[in-house]
Amino acid sequence: MRLSHKVDYGIRVMCALAEIAAEGDARPTSSGALAEAKDIPPGFLDDILRILRNGGLVRSVRGSEGGWMLARSAEAITVADIIRVIDGPLATVRGLRPDEMASYGEHEPFISLWVAVRVALRSVLERVTVADLAAGRLPDEVQALVDVPDAWEPRRRGS
Numbered sequence: 001m002r003l004s005h006k007v008d009y010g011i012r013v014m015c016a017l018a019e020i021a022a023e024g025d026a027r028p029t030s031s032g033a034l035a036e037a038k039d040i041p042p043g044f045l046d047d048i049l050r051i052l053r054n055g056g057l058v059r060s061v062r063g064s065e066g067g068w069m070l071a072r073s074a075e076a077i078t079v080a081d082i083i084r085v086i087d088g089p090l091a092t093v094r095g096l097r098p099d100e101m102a103s104y105g106e107h108e109p110f111i112s113l114w115v116a117v118r119v120a121l122r123s124v125l126e127r128v129t130v131a132d133l134a135a136g137r138l139p140d141e142v143q144a145l146v147d148v149p150d151a152w153e154p155r156r157r158g159s
Contacts, residue, residue, distance in 0.1 A: 001121065003083070010048050010086045011079060011133070012038045017058065018074035018134035028060070028067030048086070055085030074131035083125065090125060091118035 013034050020029055031049055035042040049068055052058040059071045070077065083090060089097050091114060096104060098114035127139050138146065145151065 004087055005044075006048055006051070006086050007083050009038070009040045009045065010052060010082050011130075013040065013045065013048060014052070014057065014070070014074075014077065014082055014130045015134045017068060017070045018130045021070055021074060022131075022134060026069075027065065028069050030067040034068065051086055052082070055081075057081060057085055070130070074134055075129050077130045078126050079128045079130075079133070080122065080125035082130075090121045 016034055016038055017029065031045055032042060034040070034049075035045045038045075040048075049058060049060070053060055053071075056071055057077055058068050060066065060068055080090060091098060093101060093106075093114050098111060098118050101111045101114065124142050124145065127142055132138060137143075
């Protein structure tokens with residue numbers, strides 16, 4: 001799985017907004033402050049914030065005291081939500097969702113393979129919330145995957 005800069009920055013800015021909300025600060029945060037805090041190019045961040053707003057994950061407030069806020073609680077926003085809003089479906093093959101492949105001539109076991117990959121991605125990305133990341137933790141079932149002895153070992157071709 002490859003994540004774009006937009007997704008990485010989108011997750012980081014959502015966590016920054018969650019951290020601000022957790023501190024009890026109900027005021028909107030300017031895009032400039034967010035860009036500086038997370039070291040994101042301001043113009044790039046503006047595009048990401050617009051995408052997140054259009055996806056219903058953040059809201060903007062106009063005016064001199066305006067800025068950006070989460071559109072709902074950090075506990076209700078998953079990493080999967082952010083990825084889908086910014087980049088689309090979690091798993092595609094040649095631009096098709098796995099469940100759409102049969103109608104384009106794909107055959108088993110390939111369809112089931114890609115459906116299984118999508119399920120595996122969902123099992124992590126739909127469990128981790130912005131609140132989890134902002135608090136510096138992962139849900140126990142996801143942390144258990146990180147704690148597998150060879151989880152941090154890269155795989156090389158042919159191994």
